[in-house]
Amino acid sequence: MIAAAFARLRGWEGLLLALLVVIVVVNMAHSPYYLGVGNIINLFQLEIEKIIVALMMTLIIINGEIDLSVASVMGMSACVMAWSFRAGVPLPWAMLAAMASGVAAGLINGFWIAYVGLPSLAVTLAGLIGYRGVARILVQDRAIGDYPGWFNALGQQGLVGPLTLSIIIFLAMFAVLGLVLHGAALGRLVYVIGNNLQAARYSGVRVRRVKMTLFVASAVVAALAGLLYAARLGSVRGDMAQGFELDIITIVLLGGVSIFGGSGNLLGVGLSILVILNLRNGMGLADITGNTQTSVIGALLILSVLAPNIAQAIHIRWKGRET
């Protein structure tokens, strides 16, 4: 186990870790309070919903699929809650309805992908647009706010010490999904299917059931993240979380998860989350705007695949010259 961990450090995770250290050191030079509890909590809070969804997306991409609909499910769930609340439903029930909408979205995605066999790229693109549509139908161009104090407090204030509910959920999910992916039967099957779907089928793995489970779980997590986002903002709009899917997928791919499935791990994604959070924060400290931050992360994403390819090409050419 320890040997395996060390082997990993020499690979992609090691690179991310080195990058992280550099970023943190530079940031600390900028601001002595950088590693203060307040700043760290703040760091997480700003992107917390995205990184929660990214954890589940990791499993989907390792399984060789993609879920583009997550951000729209976040928006839909928040809008279902807001709409029911506005219609007079007590907030806890409204939240339950929101979670149910997430289950429904997951079942729809999973049905078409796992049982009909349509490509997940196309199905979840339809979901991306369609679920956003449901959100818009419900809330239209209003902003629905005025939730009970406890709801806003859940999203904004520390629940255990300085840790907010969202951060606690993130940490818990990181632990649970780490266990599932690297210790449980489901995680094992996720890798096997992502590596080679046919070999999994020939070993009697119930491929459809695994895919269905993942897409339902992905939508449920997205629905939960949508509620947390609503609680943090204190108001719900139809375009909530719009465009988040690209950031979420970027986090996962930067974490060393192959877009073709089968490889990657949660540790890498965890590091990628830290790199992106600290990078954004650091660039913020250096007065670099949000959009430049996004382009730096975009460049990192391309480089994460390009660099190994170039290294390999050089290696092959070099070897060719020697012989």
Add this chain to the structure above:
Amino acid sequence: MEGAAVDRRSDAPAVNAPMLNLRDITKRFGATQALEGVSLTLRAGRVHALLGENGAGKSTLIKIMTGVHQPDHGEMLLAGRPLRLASAAEAQRHGIAAIYQEPLLFPDLNVAENIFISHQDRGAVTNWRQMFRRAEEILASLGVALDVRSPARGLTLAAQQSVEIAKAISLNVRVLIMDEPTASLSSHEVAQLFKLVRDLREKDVAILFVSHRMEEVFEIADDVTVFRDGRLISTRPRAEVTPQRAIADMVGREMGLLQPRSPAKLGEKLLSVRGLGRDGAFEDVSFDLRRGEVLGFAGLIGAGRTDVGLALFGIEPATSGQIVLDGRAVTIRSPRQAMALGIAYSSEDRRQLGLSLPMSIATNITLPVLSRYLNWLGLVRTGMERATAEAFRRRLAIRTPSVDIAVSKLSGGNQQKVMLSKWLNTHPALLILDEPTRGIDVGAKAEVHAIIGELAAEGIGIIMISSDLPEVLAMSDRVLVMREGRQMAVLDRDGADQESVMAAAMGQSTARQPSGAEA
């Protein structure tokens, strides 16, 4: 294009002049010697047949002639000039084209465009009307009625083959290689194809014709070459060859170290299959299997043996016939159902279907029965998993530093043992082994044979699908021979020898009468 054709005709070599010379071609893939010192001459206006068992090196030779592979050693001459091919496209420019059993068409393009896709002189703008007309002309000259406007997707294999041939003709080929072009054609289509081959021969094209159908080879070929184990065994004019002699050349493999397995004591009847079939794959297969028996499935690639295995394991369920297992009639629709019935199927394609290569040995071994290794939390008990893997590592002598390393790092023989372990761990009553020793070295092969013998002795019923004739003969209690989706014969241990099995597999009537199932 017409102009180019004329040019080529004008400097075309005299009839029967050597068109393509291969000299001392050698090719290795890792540990496998695919070709060794092969010298072969294809002459203009002659059809040269190539015979050989699966794995004799025919495919490698074709790939070298078409520029897909480059030889390690040796040279090629085209019409007397040295020829070096870096790619298939280059071979095509030199007038060397190949037609494969599975045509390489563009499914979304129409027939005419598929024919002319690689033409250099197609011009910047496509004149569809002219292209359709020329495609129709070429197809008509082949006697093929095919809508040149329909996309290649959805064409029958025979129709696709016609398109490939039309493509070769339109390119004015000098050397045409046909790799089992008749494997999926009906007799009418074969007759048509042969008419075409004769036309090409008239036009001084040198043709290499690879086929498993002996009667076809003797109908069409001018010369017959036999390959075995990467070597050229014989080249003779057809008049000097008889089917018996060709078969003898093909199978003249030494039994070598293969010791016939001492037959185990047979138990009660385990499996009874009657009239099993799957549309488009195989039909009317009937046999019985007793506990402790090894039933060999012999035949050439594409004979439908694997399809029978896949039907029994529920991957591609049968569409007709009945299966009785342990006295109970069963229908098998999924691998999980098959596993629950005590059936295991070890795939012929270790790398793509049998194993998950990047994953560890232990992971692969426990995959089909992972639920046995979970604790109350649903987590995999890695200690227990490793214990199982270690047990198999000792029992089957899997040579590896650890059971935690990726299967991809193992040799073929050890990978095969991992696959055996994986299925033995499901405690099967019926074990279907598809090509259990393909691509593994001699030592590992002997070990796998010993393991199979032990398993039979333990009372497992074994179906062994193998293209390695000596292996089938040494290991099996009985041999079922298939050819083109049909069961040709079930031979007893005493009645089976290399000649009789190969003759049945190639549809030669010189063998004993094909019998149905023994009733």
Add this chain to the structure above:
Amino acid sequence: MTWLRRRIRPEQIREFSLLLLIVVAVLIFGSAIDNYYTSRTFNRIASSVMIITVVAVGQTLVVLTRNIDLSVGSIVGCTAYVAGVRIAADNGLPAIVPVLIAVALGAAMGAINGVLVAWGRVPSIIVTLGTLAIFRGLLVDYSGARTVTTDSLPPWLVDLPRLDLFTLAGLHVKVMVALALAIVIAFQLATSYLTFARQFYALGSNPDAADLIGLPTRRIVLTAFVLSGALSGLAGFMTLARFGNITVEAGRGLELEVVAAAVVGGVNIFGGSGTVIGAMLGGVMIGTLEQSLLRLQINEFWRDAVMGLLILLAVASDAVILKRLRALWARADLEMIARSAPRTGEAP
């Protein structure tokens, strides 16, 4: 019947049914909305569709080669802004200059995508996800979050969207709509007749075979991305003309509408099949829904939901119905062969 079957392919049936669907949608909206069948409705739909359509043509070329270009929205934004700044700085520039600036800049951005995909061997979804962010970020930096305003533009550019090319039966056909239509026709013809463009289909249809017969696969992919970028650049110029005010947000989210238009129009997301005309019809379908639902006031928010359903329908029908149709066609071909066999095939 045989003649019909020979001329019409399942793919064309698909485009025809989309056309039918558009007609049905128009009829339904016409009965629900007063004064629907007017020149104004036509213009609204046409000018909302034209920009999507031009970008969708480029997207179709990329998707045909088994790739995807998600950066088109950012390219539209960048080119619209840069061309706008240039013309705002010097109102006397000839009209062709801002167009050329936008197209050339777009082509250069597309070339970056193409090189990274074809030579860097990075999957296109990753490359264009990255450049989607990078191009947008560069735009924000370059612009300093300033806006190109309508009053800084020369009058001819501001008036361009209202300029009619000709009037036919009361329908005012705008110059820019005609331009979009011309591009669709040009690329439809090119992808049908140009030998190089036919290779886009070949590559997407069977990449292994394309490699084997020596098609210039890298150059094909690069060309597709460059064209997608250049057309996005042209769309950037059209955006500048149509809206006048160009913020750094211009074109954001356009990539999804464009991919949706292509998919609804029958372009196979896994390459090899689909037409430029189909992509345009997909764009028209979406534009019709968008503009008509807008007129229905209360229900404008149904647009996205309906669009999502449309995409799902399109993909599912490709997988299920088209497969059936093709089987039907193949069987008919077989029967034809069987009928003609006795005439042509006597065994020697």
